[in-house]
Amino acid sequence: MLEIGVYKGKSATLSPLHATAQEHCLYVDPILNETTNALLQSCHVGEEDKTHFIKSFSEAITTPQFLSQWHKSFHWIHIDGEHTGMALTDDLKVADALLHRNGIVCLDDFLSPRYPQISQSVFAYLAKDPTSFALVLCGFNKGYLCRPYLAPFLRKYIQEKLQADLQDRTEDQFTLWHSTLPDDLNCFGITPRENAPPYRGPDWMPDKVIY
Numbered sequence: 229m230l231e232i233g234v235y236k237g238k239s240a241t242l243s244p245l246h247a248t249a250q251e252h253c254l255y256v257d258p259i260l261n262e263t264t265n266a267l268l269q270s271c272h273v274g275e276e277d278k279t280h281f282i283k284s285f286s287e288a289i290t291t292p293q294f295l296s297q298w299h300k301s302f303h304w305i306h307i308d309g310e311h312t313g314m315a316l317t318d319d320l321k322v323a324d325a326l327l328h329r330n331g332i333v334c335l336d337d338f339l340s341p342r343y344p345q346i347s348q349s350v351f352a353y354l355a356k357d358p359t360s361f362a363l364v365l366c367g368f369n370k371g372y373l374c375r376p377y378l379a380p381f382l383r384k385y386i387q388e389k390l391q392a393d394l395q396d397r398t399e400d401q402f403t404l405w406h407s408t409l410p411d412d413l414n415c416f417g418i419t420p421r422e423n424a425p426p427y428r429g430p431d432w433m434p435d436k437v438i439y
């Protein structure tokens with residue numbers, strides 16, 4: 229598990245809470261401190277040597293030594309560091325080198341009107357190298373990327389099981405959207421339910437699942 233941009237550890241605590249005792253958790257942020265580190269350490273069932281704090285900007289994890297040590301080994305990468313488009317592009321390059329074939333990259337502030345440069349950088353990266361990642365889900369200011377191998381399985385999971393899994397965790401209701409053809413953009417969106425049904429397909433066939 230890798231978290232770029234930890235701050236006080238709010239989202240970062242989810243990594244160790246989901247990690248097995250054998251899995252490593254790495255945290256990268258120039259303002260890491262003892263309090264945050266102790267919190268994150270306490271959330272991991274693994275030995276202390278499975279937790280790694282890198283008190284630095286994410287460029288510290290672009291060295292050949294780091295990239296080869298952790299090559300394609302991360303199952304979860306959450307990017308919430310510097311919010312410029314330039315930094316996000318660099319973090320995507322790191323994620324591309326480090327993501328496991330069955331891993332997921334979660335992007336903070338994706339499609340947020342506060343940070344349009346984040347979305348622009350993601351779409352530019354995907355256009356430049358379409359085989360690197362597939363965008364499978366967006367919503368609640370997050371975007372989710374995976375390797376193209378995994379995308380069909382994740383889309384099936386999203387379509388068939390995501391809502392039920394969310395219902396086990398919250399009473400909130402959601403609408404899942406797949407509002408265009410797969411050849412246009414094969415990505416689901418998720419929003420609060422409001423006045424919509426649980427699933428919305430394209431406007432011309434709103435209850436059809438096409439993915």
Ligand SMILES: C[S@@+](CC[C@H](N)C(=O)[O-])C[C@H]1O[C@@H](n2cnc3c(N)ncnc32)[C@H](O)[C@@H]1O
Pocket residue numbers: 232233234235236237238239240256257258259284285286287308309310311315
């Ligand atoms: C929005 S906050 C992260 C919030 C955190 N994920 C949470 O859930 O509370 C952004 C963090 O990114 C860190 N940061 C800024 N530039 C960074 C960089 N280049 N590499 C890594 N972290 C960076 C900041 O120090 C700050 O703690």
